Amino acid sequence: MKADDPRVRRTRARLRTAVLTLAAEKDVGAITVSEVARCAGVNRATVYLHFPDVDALVTDAMEEAVAQVARAAALCPRDAPRDRTPEPLTVLFGHVAAAAPLYRRMLGPQGSALFVVRMRERLTAELAGRFAGGHRAGGLDDVPTETHAAYLAGALTGVIAHWVTGDPPAPAEEVALAFWRLFRT
C-alpha cells in the first residue's frame, strides 16, 4: 500500500476529515468504524486496509495536535526566568485550551490509551533530543536522558490532563506558569 498513491491519499484524507467531523459533534470514545466509513463515504472494509482499529484511526487524525504540543514543549529555553512563562509554553497551553474538549476526551476515562501513549512518546523523544549533548543543571547529568525526558513528558501530560478535566478549568496562563515554576525548580 503506497502512501503516495492518489487513491490512498484521497481515502485517508476523507477518513481524517470524517473523524474530526464526528469528534466535534459526539463522544470521541463512541466513534465507530462503521460511522467513520459511512461519514467518509468509504466502504467499511476499506477502513481496515488503512487502520487496524478505530483507535489508530482517531489517533492519526489527532497526530497533528500532538505534534504541535511536542514541538512547543521542546522549544522552551531552559534558562528562561523563573517567574515569566516562556513564549512557547504560553502557546502550548493556549493551543490545548482552544481544543480543550478534544483533550478532555482523549486524556479522560473515555479517552484513548493509544493517544496518551503517543503523546507521551512524542514528548519524550522531542525532549530527549533537546537534552542530547547539553549540560543539565542540578547535578543530573548522570540521570539517563531518556528517563529524565520521560519524567518531564509525564509531568506535562499529568498537568494537562488534570487541568482540562478540572471544573471550572483554571486559566491557561495560571497553569502554564505553575508548570513552569515546577519545571524550573
Added chain:
Amino acid sequence: MKADDPRVRRTRARLRTAVLTLAAEKDVGAITVSEVARCAGVNRATVYLHFPDVDALVTDAMEEAVAQVARAAALCPRDAPRDRTPEPLTVLFGHVAAAAPLYRRMLGPQGSALFVVRMRERLTAELAGRFAGGHRAGGLDDVPTETHAAYLAGALTGVIAHWVTGDPPAPAEEVALAFWRLFRT
C-alpha cells in the same frame, strides 16, 4: 444493588478472579465480557449489572495494584538524602517490576485509558493530601497544590510507563534512583 448482598459479593468475587485468571494467560486488552462471564460461570447479562464495560471490569480487578503504588508514593519522606533511594520508592518500583507484564499492558498502546486515569487520579489525590498544610521547598508554596500533585503523579506515571516498555528493561533500583534524583532537584 446492595454491595453487601451475599449474592452480589459472590458474583463480583467470581468476576474479579476470572479477570485475573485470564489476565495471567492472555493479552489483557483482548479480554472480552463474554470470556469473563464464561470463565466466572456467570451469565453475560449479569456482568452488565455490575460493570458498564470490560474496562471497568479489568480496572476494578487492578484497583489493589494501583492502590499499592499510590500509597508507596505518598510515603516517601521528601527530605531524604538525594543520593539514596528512600525505602517506599524502592518497594514501589519493586512491586511494579514484579508485575511488569501487567503494567506494560495497561500503560501501553493496548492499555486501558481508564486504568491510566485512575492511577494518575489516585496518585494525585494521595500526593495532594501529603502536601496539604506542609511547606514546600523552592518557593513553590504559591503553586496550586493540586497542580503540583498532578505534575508529580504524571512524572511518576511517565517514568514507569517508559521503564516497563523499555527493551531490555533497566534495573528497578536504577530507575528508582533516577526518579528520586529528578524529584529531589
Added chain:
DNA sequence: TTGCATAATCAACACATGTCGTATAAGTTG
C-alpha cells in the same frame, strides 16, 4: 492505448456488544 497492478467495493461470515422482558431462585423480613 492497452495492460498490469492494486485500491476500493461488495456480500457474507463468526463473533462480541449492550440492552431488553420475562422467568427463576436466592436472600431477607414478617
Added chain:
DNA sequence: CAACTTATACGACATGTGTTGATTATGCAA
C-alpha cells in the same frame, strides 16, 4: 414457614467488529 424483594438466568434483539474471497475501478507505465 410464608410472603416479599431482588439478583441472576435466559433468550432474543439490533448493532458493531474484524476478516475473507470475489469483483470492479482507478492509476500508472510500456
